[in-house]
Amino acid sequence: MLSKLSLLIIIMIMVMMNVIKASPVNYGEALSKSILFFEGQRSGKLPDSQRMKWRKDSALRDGSDIQMDMVGGYYDAGDNMKFNFPMAFTTTMLGWSVIEFGDEMGSELTNALEALKWGSDYFLKATYDPDRIVAQVGNSIVDHNCWERPEDMDTPRTSYYVTPQQPGSELSAEMAAALAASSIAFRTSNASYSDLLRHRADEVFDFANNYRGSYNNSIGMAVCPFYCDVSGYMDELIWGASWLYKASNDSRYLDFVKSNIKFIGNDVFEFGWDNKDAGINVLVSQWAMADPSNRDPFISNADKFICSLLPTASTKTVSYSKGGLLFKVGGSNLQHTTSLSFLLIVYARYIQAANRIIQCENEVADPATLINLAKNQVDYILGNNPLRMSYMVGYGAKFPQKIHHRGSTLPSMDMHPQQFKCHDGDEYFKTQSPNPNILVGAVVGGPAEDDSFQDSRYNVPQSEPATYINAPFVGVLAYFNKPNIFS
Numbered sequence: 240m241l242s243k244l245s246l247l248i249i250i251m252i253m254v255m256m257n258v259i260k261a262s263p264v265n266y267g268e269a270l271s272k273s274i275l276f277f278e279g280q281r282s283g284k285l286p287d288s289q290r291m292k293w294r295k296d297s298a299l300r301d302g303s304d305i306q307m308d309m310v311g312g313y314y315d316a317g318d319n320m321k322f323n324f325p326m327a328f329t330t331t332m333l334g335w336s337v338i339e340f341g342d343e344m345g346s347e348l349t350n351a352l353e354a355l356k357w358g359s360d361y362f363l364k365a366t367y368d369p370d371r372i373v374a375q376v377g378n379s380i381v382d383h384n385c386w387e388r389p390e391d392m393d394t395p396r397t398s399y400y401v402t403p404q405q406p407g408s409e410l411s412a413e414m415a416a417a418l419a420a421s422s423i424a425f426r427t428s429n430a431s432y433s434d435l436l437r438h439r440a441d442e443v444f445d446f447a448n449n450y451r452g453s454y455n456n457s458i459g460m461a462v463c464p465f466y467c468d469v470s471g472y473m474d475e476l477i478w479g480a481s482w483l484y485k486a487s488n489d490s491r492y493l494d495f496v497k498s499n500i501k502f503i504g505n506d507v508f509e510f511g512w513d514n515k516d517a518g519i520n521v522l523v524s525q526w527a528m529a530d531p532s533n534r535d536p537f538i539s540n541a542d543k544f545i546c547s548l549l550p551t552a553s554t555k556t557v558s559y560s561k562g563g564l565l566f567k568v569g570g571s572n573l574q575h576t577t578s579l580s581f582l583l584i585v586y587a588r589y590i591q592a593a594n595r596i597i598q599c600e601n602e603v604a605d606p607a608t609l610i611n612l613a614k615n616q617v618d619y620i621l622g623n624n625p626l627r628m629s630y631m632v633g634y635g636a637k638f639p640q641k642i643h644h645r646g647s648t649l650p651s652m653d654m655h656p657q658q659f660k661c662h663d664g665d666e667y668f669k670t671q672s673p674n675p676n677i678l679v680g681a682v683v684g685g686p687a688e689d690d691s692f693q694d695s696r697y698n699v700p701q702s703e704p705a706t707y708i709n710a711p712f713v714g715v716l717a718y719f720n721k722p723n724i725f726s
């Protein structure tokens with residue numbers, strides 16, 4: 240028999256092991272930081288409320304080359320480009336985060352809405368001219384060749400746009416989705432703004448649908464190879480219509496979704512800035528569950544998508560590292576992990592509300608299965624991984640110090656008011672020193688499939704943050720800050 244003392248020692252050892260095994264995650268802190276990150280990516284004239292103080296006004300003449308006001312919006316990632324296609328997806332996902340999880344955000348809701356408005360205000364500008372939708376500001380090749388602060392930019396700020404003759408259906412339909420999602424998110428706090436967004440979303444959707452074509456072909460080299468639309472534009476048209484239906488209940492949009500869904504085929508496993516398929520099925524399944532006549536193929540496709548993610552399912556199409564992180568083909572892996580985790584939680588809530596479970600080939604998944612899988616991903620990202628490394632900058636004891644991000648790498652305007660020209664920043668890129676400015680909340684591309692991580696500016700897929708990695712993560716963190724599925 241164990242003495243009381245040895246029992247106590249055993250318990251203490253177990254407690255210590257557990258502490259070492261899984262340090263508690265502070266979802267509330269991570270949520271605040273995930274939203275703060277967007278202030279670091281702001282382009283344009285910064286408001287008094289700006290909290291990330293090392294950033295200053297930048298790109299105040301954007302759009303002047305085409306006599307438009309394109310000031311504002313977000314820099315895409317570690318560069319100083321405004322790529323409106325992925326930026327619109329980021330805005331849609333910030334909107335969806337607020338719509339689905341705003342009630343769980345507490346005092347962070349105000350900040351989340353401000354981050355969303357920074358995007359939606361910009362898209363009102365980008366779609367201001369009904370016959371000219373702005374696709375991008377900045378010259379990708381020249382921008383990427385320089386290592387300079389946004390505040391100093393001396394590279395061409397060329398504006399690229401699509402028109403009825405040179406269309407861009409994926410670009411404009413994603414903007415329609417962003418505007419529609421924003422209109423729902425602002426409905427209670429600012430009704431007139433919400434109406435304005437809705438009205439614009441209608442117009443932009445018509446533009447996308449009436450003038451069909453890919454912006455690949457219309458603006459070509461400006462956006463390819465960076466944000467070429469590989470999956471075609473039908474998914475964005477259906478996604479845009481789904482968001483417009485959610486925002487308006489206008490049956491014309493539901494009819495569009497139902498009659499066009501067949502055109503995106505069986506590719507139901509993808510979700511990101513390029514491909515919206517899994518997102519469409521999850522989003523539409525919410526009302527499809529309530530109305531049997533709308534059920535097919537949305538629910539079976541969403542179920543199939545979930546079965547493709549479960550680690551022990553025979554139908555799995557993703558992979559997991561030894562440490563448990565979800566991997567999918569395509570660079571900047573954490574973009575997949577955060578957006579797929581978002582869909583896991585949203586779908587868990589929808590099937591919970593409809594009292595459903597998911598039957599995969601060799602196993603059954605209930606809402607808790609989905610939530611636990613998403614929680615493992617979030618916890619991994621925030622430090623419960625073999626390296627004990629947080630992949631969110633400024634969160635936890637150990638996080639990436641040398642992220643691939645121009646503004647973060649170079650001394651701030653306060654420290655170094657003189658301009659850095661195109662290559663003046665190169666020495667800061669090459670140095671082994673940590674970045675001087677902490678881009679708090681930025682989630683980087685993340686570790687390799689063997690759970691290793693190279694904290695190096697040269698390793699772009701691992702060390703670069705991107706707005707579309709963070710946007711779905713905002714909703715995911717809000718959920719885990721106040722999980723209420725089983726209440």
Ligand SMILES: *[C@@H]1O[C@H](CO)[C@@H](O)[C@H](O)[C@H]1NC(C)=O
Nearest residue numbers: 356360428429430431432433
């Ligand atoms: C609603 O949004 C508009 C447009 O941004 C703004 O001018 C107005 O002050 C907002 N109203 C409220 C009540 O926040």
Ligand SMILES: *[C@@H]1O[C@H](CO)[C@@H](O)[C@H](O)[C@H]1NC(C)=O
Nearest residue numbers: 453455467468469470471472
């Ligand atoms: C866009 O360009 C990529 C790369 O050239 C190509 O694979 C894809 O099919 C194009 N998409 C459309 C819709 O034209």
Ligand SMILES: *[C@@H]1O[C@H](CO)[C@@H](O)[C@H](O)[C@H]1NC(C)=O
Nearest residue numbers: 423426484485486487488489
């Ligand atoms: C659409 O219908 C739903 C369900 O009846 C309702 O909750 C929502 O407020 C409606 N939206 C609009 C914009 O009318």
